[in-house]
Amino acid sequence: MDVIVTGLLLGGTYALIAMGLNLQYGMARIMNLANGEMLVAGGFVAFWFWTGSQVSPLLTVFLVAPVAFLFNWLIYIIFLRPLVKRAKSRGQLEVDAILTTFGLSFVAVGLMLAFFGGDYFSYSYLSTPVNILGDTYGANRVTAFLSAVIICGALWLWLARSRAGMTIRAISVAPDSARLVGIDVRKTAALAFALGGAVTATGGALISTFLTLDASTGVIFTLKALVIVIMGGVGDVRGTIVAAVLLGMLETFVARVIDPGLTLAAAYLLFVIILLWRPQGLFGRPTT
Amino acid sequence: MTALSSRDWGNLALCTLALIAAACLPWTAGAYSLTIGVTIAMYTVLATSWALFSGPTHYISLATAAFFGVGAYVTGIGIQHLPYWALLPIAGVMGALMAALVGLATLRLSGVYFVIFTLGLAEFVRQIITWGQNVSGTKGIYVLTSITEVHIYWQLLGLAAVVLLLGWLIGRSRLGFALRIIGDDEAVAKHSGIDTARAKILLFMVPGAMASITGAILAPRYVYIEPSLAFTPMLSFQVVIMALLGGTGRLWGPLVGVIPFTFLWEAISASFPNQTTLLLGLCFLVIVYLLPKGFVGLIDAARKRMNNAEGFA
Numbered sequence: 001m002d003v004i005v006t007g008l009l010l011g012g013t014y015a016l017i018a019m020g021l022n023l024q025y026g027m028a029r030i031m032n033l034a035n036g037e038m039l040v041a042g043g044f045v046a047f048w049f050w051t052g053s054q055v056s057p058l059l060t061v062f063l064v065a066p067v068a069f070l071f072n073w074l075i076y077i078i079f080l081r082p083l084v085k086r087a088k089s090r091g092q093l094e095v096d097a098i099l100t101t102f103g104l105s106f107v108a109v110g111l112m113l114a115f116f117g118g119d120y121f122s123y124s125y126l127s128t129p130v131n132i133l134g135d136t137y138g139a140n141r142v143t144a145f146l147s148a149v150i151i152c153g154a155l156w157l158w159l160a161r162s163r164a165g166m167t168i169r170a171i172s173v174a175p176d177s178a179r180l181v182g183i184d185v186r187k188t189a190a191l192a193f194a195l196g197g198a199v200t201a202t203g204g205a206l207i208s209t210f211l212t213l214d215a216s217t218g219v220i221f222t223l224k225a226l227v228i229v230i231m232g233g234v235g236d237v238r239g240t241i242v243a244a245v246l247l248g249m250l251e252t253f254v255a256r257v258i259d260p261g262l263t264l265a266a267a268y269l270l271f272v273i274i275l276l277w278r279p280q281g282l283f284g285r286p287t288t
Numbered sequence: 289m290t291a292l293s294s295r296d297w298g299n300l301a302l303c304t305l306a307l308i309a310a311a312c313l314p315w316t317a318g319a320y321s322l323t324i325g326v327t328i329a330m331y332t333v334l335a336t337s338w339a340l341f342s343g344p345t346h347y348i349s350l351a352t353a354a355f356f357g358v359g360a361y362v363t364g365i366g367i368q369h370l371p372y373w374a375l376l377p378i379a380g381v382m383g384a385l386m387a388a389l390v391g392l393a394t395l396r397l398s399g400v401y402f403v404i405f406t407l408g409l410a411e412f413v414r415q416i417i418t419w420g421q422n423v424s425g426t427k428g429i430y431v432l433t434s435i436t437e438v439h440i441y442w443q444l445l446g447l448a449a450v451v452l453l454l455g456w457l458i459g460r461s462r463l464g465f466a467l468r469i470i471g472d473d474e475a476v477a478k479h480s481g482i483d484t485a486r487a488k489i490l491l492f493m494v495p496g497a498m499a500s501i502t503g504a505i506l507a508p509r510y511v512y513i514e515p516s517l518a519f520t521p522m523l524s525f526q527v528v529i530m531a532l533l534g535g536t537g538r539l540w541g542p543l544v545g546v547i548p549f550t551f552l553w554e555a556i557s558a559s560f561p562n563q564t565t566l567l568l569g570l571c572f573l574v575i576v577y578l579l580p581k582g583f584v585g586l587i588d589a590a591r592k593r594m595n596n597a598e599g600f601a
Binding site for chain 2: 031091096099110111114222226265268
């Protein structure tokens with residue numbers, strides 16, 4: 001029971017991060033390997049505000065999200081749009097995007113190392129116990145989970161109901177046909193990419209309240225988010241949430257029962273099962 | 289296979305001469321040059337074998353460090369029980385097997401899965417080995433041998449020759465032909481009856497085995513092996529950069545990238561030891577935006593321009 005709730009709480013936060021990546025990869029068609037660095041950067045800002053002037057991470061989020069949005073939009077315009085223009089095929093774009101975002105992730109790690117140093121950073125925020133179903137959990141985990149649920153829910157509603165959300169889904173399903181119905185694909189893709197970055201940075205600020213981060217942990221989160229996105233099905237919001245919760249639970253279980261050092265191995269196990277069994281994702285339709 | 293033309297024989301002779309010249313390095317240069325020589329030979333093996341797979345298929349493998357680490361561990365664990373010469377083939381087989389498993393899981397699907405899988409592979413194997421050590425209560429391993437830097441250098445040089453020869457043979461074989469078609473258009477390859485997954489998996493076993501043997505050869509140099517040292521992810525990234533910098537279109541392309549990059553990297557690590565990550569990232573960006581085809585692309589373009597100029601004159 002204890003494992004299930006802890007896993008659920010962790011999975012909720014993972015869902016938020018993976019949602020950010022899904023917007024970037026599923027909708028904007030950019031495989032962003034620098035996603036984890038955005039998360040760590042969001043965590044850094046939250047840490048900085050909390051230790052510097054005791055601003056609650058829940059408030060910092062309102063600063064982190066717009067800044068990250070703007071920043072990711074600029075990254076898309078400056079670095080990625082030329083690649084989209086240059087690419088002759090989807091495969092070519094994928095290779096170029098992987099190399100570029102990989103380079104960007106190194107640059108980001110290097111900059112963060114230069115500014116903040118290589119130390120682990122953590123801070124104590126809301127570390128009071130909360131009682132759920134007879135067991136106690138940290139209030140920071142519960143708060144992060146609730147915030148993640150609210151943001152994920154809002155995002156889902158927005159994607160499913162609003163007109164802007166519909167255009168984003170349209171470029172995800174059929175980027176070529178979307179142009180025929182008057183959607184500005186280039187602008188919408190930039191929007192989806194920027195939004196994805198903002199969501200990930202927000203997730204980072206929330207996750208930093210209960211996990212210890214350092215400048216080079218980003219890649220681990222990128223990997224986990226990728227596993228979740230693929231497991232849930234690329235471009236599928238509902239699948240992402242289910243997959244994130246599954247991963248959160250499996251990870252908590254492995255850490256508790258076998259060894260805490262094997263969390264990535266757990267994610268890998270899940271990844272291999274999915275690749276062998278349902279490469280199109282839990283809810284994805286098979287492609288012919 | 290077709291018979292060798294006189295040009296092929298000429299190239300072969302030229303390569304043999306270059307190899308002999310490179311093998312004389314220990315007598316002609318000092319200890320520092322030899323260290324650089326080992327680094328260049330190591331990255332030549334890694335980058336060339338990397339490009340054998342990733343060049344024609346365009347699948348970026350980030351797993352070099354995983355194979356390398358497994359090879360280092362084969363030497364580390366095996367040296368107490370087996371003679372050293374038996375370990376290199378074992379490392380090669382282990383690397384090839386691991387590559388085959390990774391290939392079976394990912395190479396039947398689209399390329400992205402492969403990239404993601406290889407990105408975390410080194411970290412995954414590292415976690416498993418660390419866990420195994422925690423369970424069995426051992427820490428790092430000491431590799432104490434009488435093997436010196438010169439021996440390592442010659443072994444790596446020999447391995448580099450093997451890789452180049454293998455690459456040349458694959459290029460002339462049916463497999464190489466199949467891979468070029470896959471690289472151009474996978475759908476066409478499938479329709480003309482090529483088992484694309486099989487071809488890709490077979491080819492991926494080459495860099496897997498080579499990186500693993502390289503790790504096994506270099507293990508004595510480290511003396512003390514522990515997971516974080518053997519599976520350093522930086523290795524995978526440097527190999528990718530060097531191969532792309534040189535250009536993957538030609539067999540000798542990666543070599544053109546390895547040599548300048550090794551010197552550049554020596555200079556960077558000496559003068560900016562804290563900014564290596566940042567500079568590595570910038571190198572990636574420079575390659576993608578300014579040198580998408582590597583030095584080979586530049587050379588080819590220059591040659592074309594010269595030929596055109598002659599034609600007009």
